């Protein structure tokens with residue numbers, strides 16, 4: 130009975146973690162930009178596409194190419210519902226070649242779609258040439274008071290290529306449930 134209860138708890142945690150990512154198609158495994166919008170100010174030297182030739186986990190990812198000292202281009206999610214004054218975690222894996230500047234913009238609206246705040250997160254400085262290695266990135270953030278909807282936007286520019294993969298926004302309690310599950314599995318293995 131006790132083991133059954135534990136298994137039920139694990140199944141519950143796995144269900145929570147599987148549903149936890151608030152970003153639709155954050156892994157780009159549809160093979161296209163479904164769930165995202167993109168904006169390239171200079172169509173001749175900038176592009177945002179989904180490709181699988183340079184892959185992190187043998188699946189498609191987003192490729193942002195830029196060759197201009199002009200405006201930066203943007204890859205944003207459709208707006209999704211969030212809780213006010215709540216801790217979340219933003220996670221992604223990226224790869225960079227050339228001289229790329231990039232950041233992530235979080236934008237918040239209330240239930241009536243009035244803007245209630247934004248946050249800029251530095252990702253890359255164009256002062257450093259990319260080595261073409263996949264790099265995990267994680268950042269905790271807290272939604273402002275009144276936030277009911279939000280958007281995650283990758284902003285990049287410069288002279289190079291940025292690949293983005295497995296972009297996730299998860300509520301912190303789900304992350305903690307996942308860590309608890311890991312600890313539980315470790316304990317059982319001993």
Ligand SMILES: [Ca+2]
Pocket residue numbers: 156157158188189190294295
């Ligand atoms: Ca993928």
